[in-house]
Amino acid sequence: MTSVPELPEVETIRRQLEPRLVGRAIVDAGSHPSPKFTPAIELVGATFEAVRRRGKFLLLGVDDDRELVIHLGMTGRLRPGADFDDPYLRAWWRLDDGATIGFSDVRRFGRIRVAYNHRYDGTLAVLGPEPFDDSFTPDHLYRSLRSSSRHLKTQLLSQRPVAGVGNIYADEACFRAGIHPATRRISRPRATALHEAIVHVLRQGVDNGGTTLRDYLDADGRSGANQHHLHCYGRYGEPCVDCGTVLRRSTIDGRTTTWCPTCQTR
DNA sequence: CATGTCGCCTGCGAGC
DNA sequence: TGCTCGCAGGCGACAT
Structure with a gap:
């Protein structure tokens, strides 16, 4: 069993970082030599003006319309107080209030x-x-899913029908909607049910501060509580x-x- | 353009 | 108990 930061986990981190970053200038930064991480040092001297999120991406905007775009991948953690003894520290920033x-x-x-x-x-x-957002409607979901004949689960993970759904919440949403994840064509009523399910499981995830299975900790190093509310993900072999x-x-x-072979149908 | 495959990484669980 | 081996997984590059 593993865990990946999805929308609720990234939103939890966004909320914790926002008050610490907005209005603060970056006075120093460092990174791992991989080009995946070296852009971290490019905004030294700039001042954070907004901490946004799109799907699973964090967008740390500075005052001249540049943004640090951060994706946590599988095991990424972004938190106040860089631990310089951590062998897995890939990037760090020092702010003008002394915080890191x-x-x-x-x-x-x-x-x-x-x-x-x-x-x-x-x-x-x-x-x-x-x-x-209001732009995510049952009709939008229906038309988006109907535009491809790939498996439902694959489409959800593509981030195109809706932003921010990963493996955990895809399984949870399909379960809640009673739809088999390998379905290739979805009816309008089922798309409506799936829309409700996606919004529900993501909202519940946010309200619970994210899902902690093994890797994920929030910006303050705490674990979320949503793992106690999972009905499906990671429960294979259980009733x-x-x-x-x-x-x-x-x-x-x-x-x-x-998935449940009884409740979830094609 | 839509779709499919592969590589990136490393800890850890399964199996012997 | 100690070891090897292959899984886990979002995304991007690339091929078809």
Whole structure:
């Protein structure tokens, strides 16, 4: 069992960093030599003006429309108080109030870059709507999912139908909606149910301060509480909370997936 | 353009 | 108990 920072975990960190960063200038910075992390030092001298989030990306904006774009990858942690004895410290920033921020990442799947004038590339450039925005509607979800015949789970992980869903919340949302994750064509009523489920599981994740399984800790080094509310993810071999059927596990397009063979239908 | 495959990383659990 | 081996997984590069 592992865990990955998804939207609720990144939002939890965003809320904790915001009051510590806004209005603070960067007086020094350092990074691991990998080009995945060296952009961390590019904004020395600039002042943070906003701490935003898009999907699983943190956008730390400074006063001249540049942004530090940070993705936590699999094992990334971003927190106040850089630990310089941590062998996995990949980047750090020192602020004009003397505080430090550290980015620690065991597996180095995380990534830091600088964006200019809100121009993005890669996944960030094609990200779907934020799940809590008015633009994320059942109709949008239906049309987005119908535009591709890939497995439902794969589409959700692509970040295009909606931003911020990873393996945990994809499984949880499919379970709540009663839809098999390998479905390729979804009906309008089921898209509406899935829309409700996505918003619900992500909102619950945020309200619980994120999910802690093994790797994830929030900006203050605390764990979240959402792992106590998971109905599906990581519970293969255990009984379904709704019907008692043993939950099944397989891979869909290479991603481990858990589902209830009774409650979730194609 | 849509889709599919591979590589990046390293700790750790399964199995012997 | 001690060891090896392969899994886990979001994203981006690349091929078709």
